[in-house]
Amino acid sequence: xxxxxxxxxxxxxxxxxxxxxxxxxxxxxxxxxxxxxxxxxxxxxxxxxxxxxxxxxxxxxxxxxxxxxxxxxxxxxxxxxxxxxxxxxxxxxxxxxxxxxxxxxxxxxxxxxxxxxxxxxxxxxxxxxxxxxxxxxxxxxxxxxxxxxxxxxxxxxxxxxxxxxxxxxxxxxxxxxxxxxxxxxxxxxxxxxxxxxxxxxxxxxxxxxxxxxxxxxxxxxxxxxxxxxxxxxxxxxxxxxxxxxxxxxxxxxxxxxxxxxxxxxxxxxxxxxxxxxxxxxxxxxxxxxxxxxxxxxxxxxxxxxxxxxxxxxxxxxxxxxxxxxxxxxxxxxxxxxxxxxxxxxxxxxxxxxxxxxxxxxxxxxxxxxxxxxxxxxxxxxxxxxxxxxxxxxxxxxxxxxxxxxxxxxxxxxxxxxxxxxxxxxxxxxxxxxxxxxxxxxxxxxxxxxxxxxxxxxxxxxxxxxxxxxxxxxxxxxxxxxxxxxxxxxxxxxxxxxxxxxxxxxxxxxxxxxxxxxxxxxxxxxxxxxxxxxxxxxxxxxxxxxxxxxxxxxxxxxxxxxxxxxxxxxxxxxxxxxxxxxxxxxxxxxxxxxxxxxxxxxxxxxxxxxxxxxxxxxxxxxxxxxxxxxxxxxxxxxxxxxxxxxxxxxxxxxxxxxxxxxxxxxxxxxxx
Amino acid sequence: xxxxxxxxxxxxxxxxxxxxxxxxxxxxxxxxxxxxxxxxxxxxxxxxxxxxxxxxxxxxxxxxxxxxxxxxxxxxxxxxxxxxxxxxxxxxxxxxxxxxxxxxxxxxxxxxxxxxxxxxxxxxxxxxxxxxxxxxxxxxxxxxxxxxxxxxxxx
Numbered sequence: 001x002x003x004x005x006x007x008x009x010x011x012x013x014x015x016x017x018x019x020x021x022x023x024x025x026x027x028x029x030x031x032x033x034x035x036x037x038x039x040x041x042x043x044x045x046x047x048x049x050x051x052x053x054x055x056x057x058x059x060x061x062x063x064x065x066x067x068x069x070x071x072x073x074x075x076x077x078x079x080x081x082x083x084x085x086x087x088x089x090x091x092x093x094x095x096x097x098x099x100x101x102x103x104x105x106x107x108x109x110x111x112x113x114x115x116x117x118x119x120x121x122x123x124x125x126x127x128x129x130x131x132x133x134x135x136x137x138x139x140x141x142x143x144x145x146x147x148x149x150x151x152x153x154x155x156x157x158x159x160x161x162x163x164x165x166x167x168x169x170x171x172x173x174x175x176x177x178x179x180x181x182x183x184x185x186x187x188x189x190x191x192x193x194x195x196x197x198x199x200x201x202x203x204x205x206x207x208x209x210x211x212x213x214x215x216x217x218x219x220x221x222x223x224x225x226x227x228x229x230x231x232x233x234x235x236x237x238x239x240x241x242x243x244x245x246x247x248x249x250x251x252x253x254x255x256x257x258x259x260x261x262x263x264x265x266x267x268x269x270x271x272x273x274x275x276x277x278x279x280x281x282x283x284x285x286x287x288x289x290x291x292x293x294x295x296x297x298x299x300x301x302x303x304x305x306x307x308x309x310x311x312x313x314x315x316x317x318x319x320x321x322x323x324x325x326x327x328x329x330x331x332x333x334x335x336x337x338x339x340x341x342x343x344x345x346x347x348x349x350x351x352x353x354x355x356x357x358x359x360x361x362x363x364x365x366x367x368x369x370x371x372x373x374x375x376x377x378x379x380x381x382x383x384x385x386x387x388x389x390x391x392x393x394x395x396x397x398x399x400x401x402x403x404x405x406x407x408x409x410x411x412x413x414x415x416x417x418x419x420x421x422x423x424x425x426x427x428x429x430x431x432x433x434x435x436x437x438x439x440x441x442x443x444x445x446x447x448x449x450x451x452x453x454x455x456x457x458x459x460x461x462x463x464x465x466x467x468x469x470x471x472x473x474x475x476x477x478x479x480x481x482x483x484x485x486x487x488x489x490x491x492x493x494x495x496x497x498x499x500x501x502x503x504x505x506x507x508x509x510x511x512x513x514x515x516x517x518x519x520x521x522x523x524x525x526x527x528x529x530x531x532x533x534x535x536x537x538x539x540x541x542x543x544x545x546x547x548x549x550x551x552x553x554x555x556x557x558x559x560x561x562x563x564x565x566x567x568x569x570x571x572x573x574x575x576x577x578x579x580x581x582x583x584x585x586x587x588x589x590x591x592x593x594x595x596x597x598x599x600x601x602x603x604x605x606x607x608x609x610x611x612x613x614x615x616x617x618x619x620x621x622x623x624x625x626x627x628x629x630x631x632x633x634x635x636x637x638x639x640x641x642x643x644x645x646x647x648x649x650x651x652x653x654x655x656x657x658x659x660x661x662x663x664x665x666x667x668x669x670x671x
Numbered sequence: 672x673x674x675x676x677x678x679x680x681x682x683x684x685x686x687x688x689x690x691x692x693x694x695x696x697x698x699x700x701x702x703x704x705x706x707x708x709x710x711x712x713x714x715x716x717x718x719x720x721x722x723x724x725x726x727x728x729x730x731x732x733x734x735x736x737x738x739x740x741x742x743x744x745x746x747x748x749x750x751x752x753x754x755x756x757x758x759x760x761x762x763x764x765x766x767x768x769x770x771x772x773x774x775x776x777x778x779x780x781x782x783x784x785x786x787x788x789x790x791x792x793x794x795x796x797x798x799x800x801x802x803x804x805x806x807x808x809x810x811x812x813x814x815x816x817x818x819x820x821x822x823x824x825x826x
Contacts, residue, residue, distance in 0.1 A: 234720035340793035363775035370771045378767050383709050385717050385760035392775050
């Protein structure tokens with residue numbers, strides 16, 4: 001049966017090649033029959049891949065350990081939920097999952113563009129099929145997900161215990177969704193280059209794809225951080241590991257792209273830059289996958305050397321060369337429609353934002369690859385770890401935070417000095433005053449002061465932008481506060497959704513600053529009944545216990561936590577040993593989370609005197625990071641949600657516009 | 672305005688460099704030292720973050736050295752002598768490895784200069800066109816078209 005699964009993959013490879021050829025040939029020769037069959041081939045590949053994914057899930061759920069992948073990543077005692085997630089836990093399964101999602105997105109592109117974009121869609125589909133063909137070739141020739149063993153093991157090796165966590169369940173698929181969704185704007189960019197249809201159509205067509213891709217990448221990274229925080233037991237959430245960096249890089253360039261396309265949409269400028277940015281973002285998603293799967297760079301959670309690295313390298317080099325050639329040969333057609341009206345304008349501030357985002361991406365990439373570069377030059381092995389990235393990255397990210405507040409204050413086209421001063425005065429005074437208060441209450445670290453002060457600055461500007469819009473609506477249209485708020489958001493979803501996303505980013509900055517800058521940690525050793533005080537909490541060891549189930553043995557400590565003499569909470573950190581990986585005991589952190597601070601306790605085992613060894617961390621403001629993610633989700637939904645612009649709403653807006661004009665004219669006459 | 676921007680640009684770049692230079696640590700603590708070293712168990716994690724047996728032994732050794740009055744540099748030097756530079760969590764700021772630290776800021780400064788020159792050129796071209804355009808009087812139909820476009824924008 002599983003040979004049949006492999007045969008389907010072979011068929012997918014052939015059909016994908018046909019879809020690629022059919023779309024190109026059909027468009028070039030104006031052959032609608034080829035175009036139609038090319039599209040049907042895309043849809044067919046999706047249904048066939050859906051069948052292969054269903055087959056793999058069937059193998060996992062029926063514990064068919066004949067399949068090497070099933071034997072490697074699941075076992076009989078694994079519950080159904082984690083058995084399903086084993087689909088993307090290993091390389092072979094994750095490549096199958098990736099290809100399936102890509103084919104689904106391609107089918108969705110056809111559905112979305114049934115009656116539009118007929119110039120761009122054939123080449124966009126051909127590009128998507130080119131990427132899909134690469135993955136199909138990988139699965140057919142290098143890493144067959146349906147490879148079978150010569151014997152049937154009694155049980156499988158099971159899923160790595162560290163991966164049995166809700167954060168890790170969501171982390172890979174959300175990251176993949178982000179990676180793969182960026183293929184769509186990239187495919188339309190390639191189509192625009194090939195057809196020389198280089199206006200903003202490819203950008204507006206894929207706007208929602210870009211926002212969704214960016215959001216899923218952000219979400220994937222946040223899930224990864226949450227997993228590291230609750231599962232690895234070191235009290236942190238981001239270790240600047242090469243694999244983490246690999247998923248952060250396209251997010252940085254994707255953020256730059258999200259901002260710079262606005263300039264092209266509004267002013268017809270930065271066409272070459274936007275083409276380059278989406279290309280770089282796509283190539284970085286492939287580079288990330290290459291880093292994760294090539295074994296080139298050692299990392300705590302890479303797949304190791306899986307033999308597919310060379311395929312990714314060839315694909316990366318070919319794609320880079322092809323896109324570079326395409327952009328270079330189209331430069332004469334990519335000239336801007338307008339010039340810049342002033343150095344002091346929203347356009348310039350967006351460029352500065354792009355510069356810093358790209359600078360941050362370069363710093364992260366440089367640090368990630370530097371061990372290889374250094375070894376090649378000096379012959380000595382070195383490590384580039386968290387201290388490097390923290391030291392180099394912090395000033396760049398702080399500058400970016402400041403710019404998040406500055407950009408909305410500068411007008412498009414040309415900002416006058418008076419306008420500039422008027423917009424900046426209050427945000428600057430308020431944030432400086434806040435900075436002074438932070439100093440008075442004892443914050444002395446320059447970075448922490450800057451982070452909090454800049455955060456206040458950005459919050460003020462976001463509030464001001466909302467208030468300006470609401471006030472104008474309330475005045476001109478005589479609307480209530482909430483109706484005005486709803487109206488301005490409905491009229492310009494992307495703008496206000498973007499501000500809400502900025503609010504989420506500020507919350508994440510505050511959370512990171514608080515948890516890194518003010519953390520308290522202490523190792524304590526307690527016997528039953530003994531207690532230790534960390535900050536203003538008293539931890540008393542109430543007892544220890546051992547639990548066993550078919551999967552694991554858990555050794556735990558029960559702690560009563562007192563605050564101000566009263567019982568505040570009870571915590572039960574554990575150390576677990578899974579039967580399938582007895583050489584790899586892992587910690588189960590006990591976490592008590594509040595917006596103010598997290599109590600985070602790790603049970604490290606017992607010392608020579610039989611006392612429980614506990615790592616106690618008090619991490620302030622960490623919950624703000626996860627809540628910032630939720631706010632970002634809300635902002636993204638605002639930006640993407642298809643709000644119905646009813647006739648009544650349109651009429652209302654027309655009336656409001658007329659009223660506003662009348663008011664403006666009266667004001668002008670009286671002036 | 673150009674002067675203000677130029678001065679601000681230089682200040683921002685200078686600030687980035689200055690912030691990157693950290694003050695010397697006066698006192699040693701376990702967290703600081705273990706954050707500067709890698710665990711040797713092969714996990715590729717910073718020693719501070721690793722919770723394996725090897726990490727526990729290394730941390731105990733470092734704590735003992737701190738208790739014996741050794742400075743952070745002395746502890747790091749002894750580990751480098753034993754394992755080589757690869758034990759350090761960040762490359763030493765000397766020789767070729769200095770480029771790891773400097774390159775990102777050089778790249779940003781270089782790109783900032785290029786962007787500034789580009790913006791200056793674009794804005795100069797834009798100013799010429801704007802002046803030419805402003806000298807021409809708008810026709811009635813152009814005004815109407817403008818009015819329509821503005822209405823669309825407001826919607």
